[in-house]
Amino acid sequence: EQAGHGAHAAGGAASVAGGPGTTDVTALTADPDRPADVRVEFVARQERIDVPGGRTVDGYTVNGTSPGPELRARQGDLVEVTFVNESVVDGATLHWHGIDVPNAADGVAGITQDAVPVGGRHVYRFEATDAGTYWYHSHQVSHVQVERGLLGAIVIEPADPPEVAADAEATALLHVYGGRHTVNGRAEDARVAAEPGTTVRVRVINTDQGTAAVWSAMPFRVVATDGHDVHEPTPIDGERVLIPAGGRADVAVRAPDDGSAVRLHTGGRSVIVGGPAASAPPPAAQPSRTLDLLAYGSPEPLAFGTDDPDREFDYVIARRFGIVDGRPGNFWTVNGRMFPDMPMFHVREGDVVVMHVRNDSGDVHPMHLHGHHVVVLSRDGIAASGSPWIVDSLDVHPGEAYDVAFVADNPGIWSDHCHTLRHAVDGLVAHVMYE
Ligand code: C2O
Ligand code: CU
Incomplete structure (x- = not known):
């Protein structure tokens, strides 16, 4: 099954190996006793939606519109979203793109939860620790559900004034x-x-x-x-x-x-x-x-050193023509393997991790790591010279090689995939897994 990307929900949320025993990822939650500061209900429906220009298309709505309502919170707020699937026949989830939520709230069908079936509901809780601009979207059959509108904006307002004030x-x-x-x-x-x-x-x-x-x-x-x-x-x-x-x-x-x-x-x-x-x-x-964001703004020391990382991984993207499940096509590999036949990148909590991402595939891939933010260290051997360039979504063009780093500070199993979501279905999904 294609976790969160394939045609149907994979069954059974996964476990994380945790020392002698195992930890169910569903235990990795925000403080269950803390009352929510922001509490909303998002109801997903599958319906025809009006496209500007007088046509309708098959689509998805959240509380009756696409995009769904903007979710707003203040930095530090505990956010609680009750997700209700009223009529999305393939099941659906919500993923909080770019927000470092606890793993149980990540919303990846087949990995951190099962897809919510029609008539079902799921409660997501997370602390909005980082201010900024994010978005939410379904992570079930996502190449269809995201493209057809099961999504909306998230704004986390800063607790302290931002560097550039706006009126x-x-x-x-x-x-x-x-x-x-x-x-x-x-x-x-x-x-x-x-x-x-x-x-x-x-x-x-x-x-x-x-x-x-x-x-x-x-x-x-x-x-x-x-x-x-x-x-x-x-x-x-x-x-x-x-x-x-x-x-x-x-x-x-x-x-x-x-x-x-x-x-x-x-x-x-x-x-x-x-x-x-x-x-x-x-x-x-x-x-x-x-x-070139690699050289934009001025440098600032990082909160962690990257000269002597605890883990270093290669993430080499390539293209493979082939037949998978009887379907001939163009597939994408990481280190020569296609999801789900793909080893995980194992880390321990506290590790400084450096990834060497190289794109030998001939097509651009917007690479997205869940649950962490990543600092770009270099591209094609040229070191970053501007402001720390911090991303969760990074276009890697054909022939490019990026070194990126992150601190493993959020236990769980985290997808690291291409956000051209059709490419994810066609193999371009890896995972970072905490030991
Ligand atoms: Cu915005 Cu795994 O996705
Ligand atoms: Cu891609």
Whole structure:
């Protein structure tokens, strides 16, 4: 079975080997006695959804809409979501993409829980320890359920002021429905009101299966990647920012002093910041130069050393033409193996782990590690020279080799897979497992 990605739910949540005995991952939870600060119910339905332009497509909704409601909490809050599956026939789960939740709350069907059947419910509890921009989505038959809209935005508001203060903020959740680009579920450009001279933080979330580009004719700053603040971000001009599938970029846009509007291109639609209603600057051509986040912002010491890691792993991605389950096609391997025939990366709690990720496959893969955030150390032998670039979703292009590091500080079994979710179904899923 393809855990969380395949056609049907695998049965039985897994166990983690834990010293002499074994620990059921379902024991890895947030403090069960702590009352929730934020408590919501999310009801998933399978239904036809309206696509802008007067068509309907097969899709999924959360509380009646796609994207579902934005989940908002303050840093430190205990969040409790009761997930109800009203009519998703394949079963469904919720995964909190980018949030380092306890393993039992990770929402991966076949690994940390069974898919919730029609008529069933599941309670997720986690502490929102890190501020930032995240999203939730189903992790059951995810290449279908995510593409068809079983998802929504998450914003964790910071307990302390962020490095770049903003006067206002807005969410721009990007998703393609039935071939139509949308922002926050609408096919029109989004508008954010802003007084002249003020700064707006736009939280751009790429929920699609490929890379999204963000650019503007006006300078702007990238103030966070995947929920983590960039240290001393400088204005960028004439470059685009690329957001991997699953990734987020928070950008700070300044409304011009003369009262005019700024157009921020985000994938297929724009976010118009400031200016009089109904006026918008004309579209600008997409720059061909791409901001290199490896050298953006200024350095800051990491909380852990990476010169002498406790574990080092190779994660080599390749392509294999073949026939699997009678289906000929193009499959993806990690270190020569395809999921589920794939050894796990074993770690111990407290380990500093360095992964050498290399892409020999000829196609781009947005790699996503659950439950941890990862710092990018180098690309093709060139060391990071900017702000610590912290990600949970990283585009690895053909021929590229990245060294990334993380601290094993969250026991459990964690997926480390491609977020072009069709690639995950076709083999590109590994797991990090705590001993
Ligand atoms: Cu956003 Cu395992 O996925
Ligand atoms: Cu891929």
